[in-house]
Amino acid sequence: MTACDNCAVRDQAICCSLNPAEREQFARIGRRMTIPKGQSIIWEGDESVVVANVVEGAMKLSISTADGREQIVGVVQPADFIGRPFGAKTGHNVTALTKSSVCVFPRTEFDRFAGDHPTLGQTLLKKTLEDLDRARSWMLLLGRKSAPEKIATFLLDMASRAPGSQVDRFNLSLNRQQIADVLGVTIETVSRQLNQLKREGIIALPSRDGIEILDREALQDMAGTA
Amino acid sequence: MTACDNCAVRDQAICCSLNPAEREQFARIGRRMTIPKGQSIIWEGDESVVVANVVEGAMKLSISTADGREQIVGVVQPADFIGRPFGAKTGHNVTALTKSSVCVFPRTEFDRFAGDHPTLGQTLLKKTLEDLDRARSWMLLLGRKSAPEKIATFLLDMASRAPGSQVDRFNLSLNRQQIADVLGVTIETVSRQLNQLKREGIIALPSRDGIEILDREALQDMAGTA
DNA sequence: CGCGGATTTGACCTACGTCAACACCCGTGG
DNA sequence: CCACGGGTGTTGACGTAGGTCAAATCCGCG
Numbered sequence: 001m002t003a004c005d006n007c008a009v010r011d012q013a014i015c016c017s018l019n020p021a022e023r024e025q026f027a028r029i030g031r032r033m034t035i036p037k038g039q040s041i042i043w044e045g046d047e048s049v050v051v052a053n054v055v056e057g058a059m060k061l062s063i064s065t066a067d068g069r070e071q072i073v074g075v076v077q078p079a080d081f082i083g084r085p086f087g088a089k090t091g092h093n094v095t096a097l098t099k100s101s102v103c104v105f106p107r108t109e110f111d112r113f114a115g116d117h118p119t120l121g122q123t124l125l126k127k128t129l130e131d132l133d134r135a136r137s138w139m140l141l142l143g144r145k146s147a148p149e150k151i152a153t154f155l156l157d158m159a160s161r162a163p164g165s166q167v168d169r170f171n172l173s174l175n176r177q178q179i180a181d182v183l184g185v186t187i188e189t190v191s192r193q194l195n196q197l198k199r200e201g202i203i204a205l206p207s208r209d210g211i212e213i214l215d216r217e218a219l220q221d222m223a224g225t226a
Numbered sequence: 227m228t229a230c231d232n233c234a235v236r237d238q239a240i241c242c243s244l245n246p247a248e249r250e251q252f253a254r255i256g257r258r259m260t261i262p263k264g265q266s267i268i269w270e271g272d273e274s275v276v277v278a279n280v281v282e283g284a285m286k287l288s289i290s291t292a293d294g295r296e297q298i299v300g301v302v303q304p305a306d307f308i309g310r311p312f313g314a315k316t317g318h319n320v321t322a323l324t325k326s327s328v329c330v331f332p333r334t335e336f337d338r339f340a341g342d343h344p345t346l347g348q349t350l351l352k353k354t355l356e357d358l359d360r361a362r363s364w365m366l367l368l369g370r371k372s373a374p375e376k377i378a379t380f381l382l383d384m385a386s387r388a389p390g391s392q393v394d395r396f397n398l399s400l401n402r403q404q405i406a407d408v409l410g411v412t413i414e415t416v417s418r419q420l421n422q423l424k425r426e427g428i429i430a431l432p433s434r435d436g437i438e439i440l441d442r443e444a445l446q447d448m449a450g451t452a
Numbered sequence: 453c454g455c456g457g458a459t460t461t462g463a464c465c466t467a468c469g470t471c472a473a474c475a476c477c478c479g480t481g482g
Numbered sequence: 483c484c485a486c487g488g489g490t491g492t493t494g495a496c497g498t499a500g501g502t503c504a505a506a507t508c509c510g511c512g
Contacts, residue, residue, distance in 0.1 A: 061362070063362065063363060063365070063366045064366075065366065065370060065371070065375075065450055065451060066450050066451065067450065069370040070370070071365055071366040071369040071370045073362040073365045073366070074362070084355065084359070085355070086351075086352050086355065088355070088356075088359075091359040091362055091363055092362060114348075115348070118344030118347065118348075121344060121347055121348050121351055122340075122341070122344075122347050124351060125312075125347055125350060125351040125354060126312050128351060128354045128355055128358060129310065129311070129312065129314070129354055130314075131358055132354060132357055132358045132361060133310075133314075133317040135358060135361040135362055135365065136287070136289065136299040136300070136317055136318060136361055137289060137317060138365060139289070139297055139299045139361065139364060139365060139368055140289045140290075140291065140297040140299070142365055142368035142369040142410065143297040143368040143407075143409070143410025144291060144295040144296070144297045144410055145291070146499075146500095147499075147500065149291075175458070175459090176458075176459065176460095177458090181369075183369070184368065184369025184370060185500075185501090186500075186501060186502080187458095187459080188459095188460085188461085188500085188501075188502085189499090189500060189501075190459095191459060191460055191461085192460085192461080192500090195459095195460070195461090208458080208459090208509080208510090224291055224292055224293065225291060225292065372467080372468095373467075373468070401490070401491090402490075402491060402492095403490090411468075411469085412468075412469055412470080413490095413491080414468085414469075414470080414471095414491095414492080414493085415467090415468060415469075416491095417491060417492055417493085418468095418492080418493080421491095421492070421493090434477080434490080434491085
């Protein structure tokens with residue numbers, strides 16, 4: 001299938017578990033979409049109608065209280081899977097942080113296909129288990145860590161998952177408010193902690209959303225996870 | 227298989243996806259164990275060696291910082307699945323909150339069996355997706371809710387998942403410290419909030435760990451999720 | 453060059469944590 | 483049957499990390 005042949009995440013997304021014939025069949029139920037920055041494709045509480053693979057860009061998963069406080073519960077990268085298979089309501093919004101490209105499947109058709117192709121289900125299970133591990137370790141951060149620990153953990157986490165090559169210099173695709181929403185603090189706290197680290201020479205802030213880690217060890221000490 | 231015939235969670239645990247022959251085969255790789263209150267069976271950071279179904283009792287999943295602060299990332303009930311399949315390290319401790327009974331499988335054998343029996347994998351996937359939904363909605367609580375909102379949400383959540391019949395009167399299997407570790411607050415805050423709700427006539431505290439909800443609507447307002 | 457959103461910074465406030473006393477519950481042994 | 487002791491929970495007084503509010507300041511862009 002031509003659409004898949006030049007797909008950037010062909011070998012990392014869940015599709016990689018399919019053989020060429022299956023993949024062609026699978027491709028037939030999906031379709032490529034571009035999502036402009038700031039636009040949502042899935043809404044908290046809605047019946048789950050689509051699932052997707054992220055091909056390019058970055059997206060956030062978020063949940064809100066009735067009065068508008070927001071918590072970002074995940075930041076997804078290319079090759080990650082989004083949406084809620086198996087006939088349930090979606091628990092969170094999915095919104096593009098940058099212009100993104102996704103490969104979308106109608107949920108019911110996806111469910112049927114997954115039922116018929118166990119390898120796909122198994123790959124999805126592995127990804128879901130990883131997501132669950134990540135969500136739970138983030139719960140420790142949200143519930144028990146101080147603001148400096150939160151920022152340090154966040155920077156190391158972003159560095160480790162940054163798509164680019166150079167690990168110690170990368171771009172957050174998040175602005176200060178979004179960082180705050182990931183860490184469960186306010187925008188002012190994010191700003192203060194970041195500039196504190198800069199003053200201490202542990203990081204540099206070369207641009208709006210650029211980060212350079214100058215002293216990784218200090219950050220690690222500060223992150224304080226077991 | 228006789229062991230399964232009188233199993234209390236036969237029809238809810240992941241085994242329910244197997245036909246009698248498969249189930250017998252599956253039962254052969256598992257074994258029933260009793261875990262006394264307070265004892266752990268899985269440790270954070272360890273190589274994953276066992277997975278299990280919970281048959282009776284209640285267990286906590288927890289993660290700690292280097293200096294001993296603890297966050298409970300899940301409370302599991304009978305029929306829930308615990309442990310980390312597919313060759314990874316375990317991200318959290320699993321500890322019995324009450325005397326518990328579990329059906330344990332060596333992880334490698336479980337993985338092999340799951341690979342050969344797609345229906346089992348699919349059922350596990352569904353459970354994992356639910357766990358992930360729960361974990362993420364708890365992230366909103368940890369990151370963005372106030373202490374009163376946390377307590378209210380917690381009580382409603384426990385009420386809805388309490389195994390007993392009567393929904394508005396139930397037993398927490400957690401002491402105050404454990405509630406604090408679930409909510410990311412201190413023991414004193416839990417105590418104050420609980421007694422505040424009692425003073426307002428919204429709940430009653432008939433015993434050490436008994437809860438009676440007197441005004442569910444007030445609690446719901448207070449929980450403040452969308 | 454000037455405008456508008458994002459970020460930073462400062463001054464102040466408060467929800468929750470900390471620390472310490474005290475009360476309660478229950479089992480044990482005299 | 484009651485005194486006693488230890489673990490768990492409650493309550494109060496006080497401290498502080500991080501929130502709130504309000505001003506700068508920065509920066510990208512027409």
